[in-house]
Amino acid sequence: MTTSRGSKAVVQTTEAITGTQPVRRRARLRGWERAVGPVSLLAGAIAWEAIGQALDVSVFPPLSAVLGRLGELLADGTILGYLATSVTNLAIGFAVALVFGLTLGVLMGVYRRVEMALDIYVRAMLTAPSLVFAPIFFTLFGLDRITIVGVIVLYSTFIIVLNTAEAVKTAPRSLVEMARCYGAGDRFVLRRVILPSATPLIMAGVRLGAGRAVKGMINGEMFVAVVGLGGVVMTAGRNFDAETVLAVMTLIIVLAFMVVWLVERLDRRLTAWLPETNRA
Amino acid sequence: MIEIKGLNKYFPGRGRSEPVQALRDVDLTIRDNEFLTILGPSGCGKTTLLRNIAGLVPWDTGEILVDSQPVRGPSPERAMVFQNFALLPWSTVLANVAIGLEIRGEPRGPREAKARELIERVGLSGFEDRLPGELSGGMQQRVGLARALAVDPSVLLMDEPFGALDEQTRRLLQEELLRIWEQTPKTVVFITHSMEEAVLLGDRIVLMSARPGQVDDIIEVPLARPRSQHINELGESPEFASITTHLWTRLRSMQVLNT
Amino acid sequence: MSSAEGPALNIDRLLDSRWFLRALAFAAFALVWQVYATAAGGFFVPTFTETAAAIGRQLASPEVWQAFATSNIAMVLGFGLAVVIGIPLGFLMGRFRLAERAINPYLNILLVTPLAGIIPLLMMSLGIGLASRVIVVWSFAIVMVVVNTRAGVRQVDRSLIDMVRLFGAGELGVWRRVILPGSLPAVLAGVRVALGRAVTGMVIVELVMVSVGIGGLILRYQAFFRFAELYGMVVLIILEALILLAIVDWVQRKATPWASMTSIRD
Numbered sequence: 001m002t003t004s005r006g007s008k009a010v011v012q013t014t015e016a017i018t019g020t021q022p023v024r025r026r027a028r029l030r031g032w033e034r035a036v037g038p039v040s041l042l043a044g045a046i047a048w049e050a051i052g053q054a055l056d057v058s059v060f061p062p063l064s065a066v067l068g069r070l071g072e073l074l075a076d077g078t079i080l081g082y083l084a085t086s087v088t089n090l091a092i093g094f095a096v097a098l099v100f101g102l103t104l105g106v107l108m109g110v111y112r113r114v115e116m117a118l119d120i121y122v123r124a125m126l127t128a129p130s131l132v133f134a135p136i137f138f139t140l141f142g143l144d145r146i147t148i149v150g151v152i153v154l155y156s157t158f159i160i161v162l163n164t165a166e167a168v169k170t171a172p173r174s175l176v177e178m179a180r181c182y183g184a185g186d187r188f189v190l191r192r193v194i195l196p197s198a199t200p201l202i203m204a205g206v207r208l209g210a211g212r213a214v215k216g217m218i219n220g221e222m223f224v225a226v227v228g229l230g231g232v233v234m235t236a237g238r239n240f241d242a243e244t245v246l247a248v249m250t251l252i253i254v255l256a257f258m259v260v261w262l263v264e265r266l267d268r269r270l271t272a273w274l275p276e277t278n279r280a
Numbered sequence: 281m282i283e284i285k286g287l288n289k290y291f292p293g294r295g296r297s298e299p300v301q302a303l304r305d306v307d308l309t310i311r312d313n314e315f316l317t318i319l320g321p322s323g324c325g326k327t328t329l330l331r332n333i334a335g336l337v338p339w340d341t342g343e344i345l346v347d348s349q350p351v352r353g354p355s356p357e358r359a360m361v362f363q364n365f366a367l368l369p370w371s372t373v374l375a376n377v378a379i380g381l382e383i384r385g386e387p388r389g390p391r392e393a394k395a396r397e398l399i400e401r402v403g404l405s406g407f408e409d410r411l412p413g414e415l416s417g418g419m420q421q422r423v424g425l426a427r428a429l430a431v432d433p434s435v436l437l438m439d440e441p442f443g444a445l446d447e448q449t450r451r452l453l454q455e456e457l458l459r460i461w462e463q464t465p466k467t468v469v470f471i472t473h474s475m476e477e478a479v480l481l482g483d484r485i486v487l488m489s490a491r492p493g494q495v496d497d498i499i500e501v502p503l504a505r506p507r508s509q510h511i512n513e514l515g516e517s518p519e520f521a522s523i524t525t526h527l528w529t530r531l532r533s534m535q536v537l538n539t
Numbered sequence: 540m541s542s543a544e545g546p547a548l549n550i551d552r553l554l555d556s557r558w559f560l561r562a563l564a565f566a567a568f569a570l571v572w573q574v575y576a577t578a579a580g581g582f583f584v585p586t587f588t589e590t591a592a593a594i595g596r597q598l599a600s601p602e603v604w605q606a607f608a609t610s611n612i613a614m615v616l617g618f619g620l621a622v623v624i625g626i627p628l629g630f631l632m633g634r635f636r637l638a639e640r641a642i643n644p645y646l647n648i649l650l651v652t653p654l655a656g657i658i659p660l661l662m663m664s665l666g667i668g669l670a671s672r673v674i675v676v677w678s679f680a681i682v683m684v685v686v687n688t689r690a691g692v693r694q695v696d697r698s699l700i701d702m703v704r705l706f707g708a709g710e711l712g713v714w715r716r717v718i719l720p721g722s723l724p725a726v727l728a729g730v731r732v733a734l735g736r737a738v739t740g741m742v743i744v745e746l747v748m749v750s751v752g753i754g755g756l757i758l759r760y761q762a763f764f765r766f767a768e769l770y771g772m773v774v775l776i777i778l779e780a781l782i783l784l785a786i787v788d789w790v791q792r793k794a795t796p797w798a799s800m801t802s803i804r805d
C-alpha cells in the first residue's frame with residue numbers, strides 16, 4: 001500500500017516501515033542545500049506578491065492582501081464560528097472513521113474469510129470518489145451535521161481499514177511462531193505481537209486517513225455550501241471575493257498541516273522503538 | 281528422550297501442483313542431555329523437522345514422543361532459538377527474555393529476577409533496558425538464547441542459530457553455548473549448515489538428504505568433552521579433520537545426485 | 540490435484556471460495572438495504588430493486604451517456620496533461636537533488652491541501668467552461684504522478700547504476716538501462732492512483748460548482764426527488780472508477796509483471 005516516512009508530512013513507504021530493505025543512503029546535505037526549500041518558498045511568495053501587484057485584478061490578489069484579509073477575519077472573529085463548526089465535524093468524523101476502520105481492519109487481518117468477503121468492496125470504496133455520496137446524505141439529513149460527518153467518514157475510513165488489515169496480516173510470522181512456541185494463546189499473540197508490530201503501518205493509514213478527513217470536511221462543506229469553512233469559501237466564491245477564498249484556504253492548509261502533525265506526534269510516541277534509520 | 285518414528289510430512293502444492301514431501305520416514309532417537317547436530321543440504325527439511333518436534337506444525341503420519349508423551353502442540357519444555365532471532369523489536373531486552381515466563385503467567389517480580397539472571401549468564405548485564413535494534417547481531421542472539429533458557433526447558437531446539445552471525449561472533453557464541461550446556465546439561469537439537477560447527481558442538485551428527493528429506497546417516501563424534509575451553513585446539517586435531525572430510529564426501533555426493 | 544466436484548456441495552469448500560464469500564457479502568448488503576428501505580426508508584430511500592431497475596434504465600438512456608461523455612472529456616484531458624507533465628517532473632526531482640529541494644515544499648502543500656478550494660478561484664478567472672474543469676482534474680491528478688515517479692527513481696538500486704557506469708554507460712545509458720525500467724512500476728502505480736484522483740476531481744468540480752455532466756445530472760435527480768436514479772448514478776460513477784482502474788491494473792500487470800505494487804497515495 002503505502003511506502004517511507006516521507007520527510008515532511010504526508011508520504012509513506014512500506015519499505016522503510018518494515019525496515020526489511022537496506023536503509024537508503026541519504027547523502028548529507030550541505031548547508032546551502034538545506035536552504036533551497038525555504039528560499040524556493042520565499043521566491044514563490046515574492047513572485048505571488050509581485051504578480052498580484054502587477055496584474056491588479058480581483059481574481060489574483062497579492063499575498064499581502066490575502067494575509068491582510070486573513071488577519072481581519074481572525075481579528076473580528078467572524079471566521080472563528082465557522083472554524084469551530086468545521087473542526088467539530090472533523091473531530092467527530094475522524095473519530096468514527098478510526099473506530100470503524102481499526103475494527104474492520106483488525107477483523108479482516110485476523111480472519112481470512114472476512115478479508116476474502118470484503119476486500120474488493122473496501123478497495124472499491126477507497127477508489128470511489130467519496131463525494132458522490134454527499135447528495136445522498138443531503139437528501140437524508142439535509143443541513144444537519146451528519147451530512148458532513150458522513151462524508152468525512154467515507155473519505156477516511158477505508159484507507160485505515162486497508163492499512164490495518166495489511167499490517168495485521170503481514171505481522172512477522174517468525175515472531176508469532178516464537179510466541180506460540182512458548183505456549184501463547186490467540187489473545188496474547190494479538191495483543192503483544194501482532195498489534196505492536198502492525199502499529200507503524202496502521203499509523204501510516206491513520207495519517208493518510210487524517211489527511212483525507214480534512215479533504216472530506218472541506219469538500220462536504222463546499223457541497224452543502226452554507227456551513228463551516230467550506231461554506232465560507234463557497235460564499236466568497238459566489239461574491240467573486242478571491243481575497244477571502246485564498247485567506248480561508250490558507251487557514252485550511254494550516255489546519256490540515258496541524259492535523260497531520262498531531263497524528264505524526266502520536267505515531268512517534270507509539271512507535272518509539274523503531275530505529276531512527278527506518279524513519280528517514 | 282525424544283523418539284521420532286516413521287515421520288512423514290507433506291506440504292500442499294500451490295494451486296493444482298502436486299504436494300511436496302518434505303520429510304520421508306524419519307526415524308530418530310535423541311538421548312537425554314545429548315547435543316545432537318543436524319546437517320544437510322538446503323531445503324532438505326531440517327527446519328520442518330525441528331518445527332515438528334517443537335509442536336508448531338502438524339505432520340502427516342508417524343509420531344513424535346518426548347519422554348514417552350506424544351507431542352500435541354508447543355510446550356515450554358521445548359524452547360526454540362531462531363535463526364533470525366525473533367526478538368520483539370518494541371520490547372526491551374529484559375521483557376524479551378522474560379516473555380516465555382510472562383506467557384506462562386509468572387508474576388512480574390520473579391520473572392524479571394529470572395530474566396536478569398539469564399541476561400547475566402549470556403554476558404549482557406547492563407543491556408537490560410536496551411531495545412533489540414540497538415544491539416549487534418551477536419548480542420541479539422544472546423538475548424534469544426537467554427529467552428529460551430529462561431523457561432528452564434529440558435530440550436533446546438536451535439535452527440541455525442548462529443547462521444546470521446560473522447565468523448568471530450559465531451565462534452564466541454559456540455563457546456558460550458557449550459559452556460552453558462556443560463554447566464546445565466539439557467537435550468539440544470542444533471541445525472547448522474556448517475560442517476565444522478556440527479562436529480565441534482555435537483555428540484552425534486544427523487546427516488539428512490534432500491527431496492524428500494530423510495535421515496541419511498548418523499555419525500558419532502569422537503571428540504572428548506568438555507570442549508568449551510579448547511574449541512580451537514579441537515579444530516586443529518586430526519580427528520576433526522578426518523570427520524569433516526568424511527562429512528564433506530557424503531554431502532558432496534548428495535549435491536551431485538541432486539543436480 | 541483437486542478432486543472432481545462431488546454432487547453434494549461441501550459447505551467448508553464454499554466458505555473457502557473468495558467469490559462465494561464476496562457474493563455472500565453482496566447478497567447480505569442488498570438484503571439489508573432492501574429490508575430497511577421497504578420497512579423504514581420512506582420516500583427518500585429507494586429500495587435495492589428500485590435502484591437496480593433505475594440503473595437498467597440509465598444504461599439505456601442517451602441522456603446519461605451524454606453526461607458521462609461531457610464529464611469524461613474534461614477528465615481525460617486533465618489526466619493526460621497530468622501524466623505528460625508529471626512524469627518528467629518526477630524524474631527531474633528524483634534525479635536532481637536541487638530540483639527536488641526547490642519543488643518539495645510546494646508538493647507537500649499540494650498533498651495536504653483540499654484542492655477543491657481552488658474551484659471558486661477558477662470559476663472567477665476562467666468561468667465555468669471546459670478549461671476550468673480540466674485544470675481541476677489536472678491539479679488533482681498531477682501530485683500523485685510526481686510523487687510516485689520521484690519515489691520510483693529514488694528506489695532504483697544504486698549498485699545497478701554503479702554497475703552500468705562501470706560498463707561505460709553515460710548518464711543517458713544510466714537512464715535508459717536502469718532508471719527508466721527500474722522506476723516503471725512506481726510510475727505506473729502513480730498513474731493508477733492519479734487516475735482515481737482524476738475521477739474524484741471530475742466529480743467534485745461538477746458537484747460543487749459547474750452543474751454539468753454526471754455531477755449535474757446527480758444534482759438534477761436530487762432536485763426532482765428522483766432518488767432511485769440518484770442512487771443509480773452514484774453506483775454508475777463508482778463503476779466507472781473501478782473499470783478505469785481495472786484497465787490500468789491490467790496494463791500494469793502486462794508492463795511490469797516483476798513488480799510488487801506499492802504506491803504512495805493520499
Ligand SMILES: Nc1ncnc2c1ncn2[C@@H]1O[C@H](COP(=O)(O)OP(=O)(O)OP(=O)(O)O)[C@@H](O)[C@H]1O
Binds near residue numbers: 302324
Ligand atoms: N510452508 C511451506 N509450504 C510449502 N512448502 C514448504 C513450506 N515450508 C517448507 N516447505 C518445503 O519443504 C522443504 C523443506 O523445507 P525446510 O525449510 O524444512 O528446509 P531446510 O532444510 O530447513 O532448508 P534450509 O537449510 O534452507 O533452511 C522445502 O522443499 C520447502 O520448499
Ligand SMILES: [Mg+2]
Binds near residue numbers: 326327328439
Ligand atoms: Mg531451515
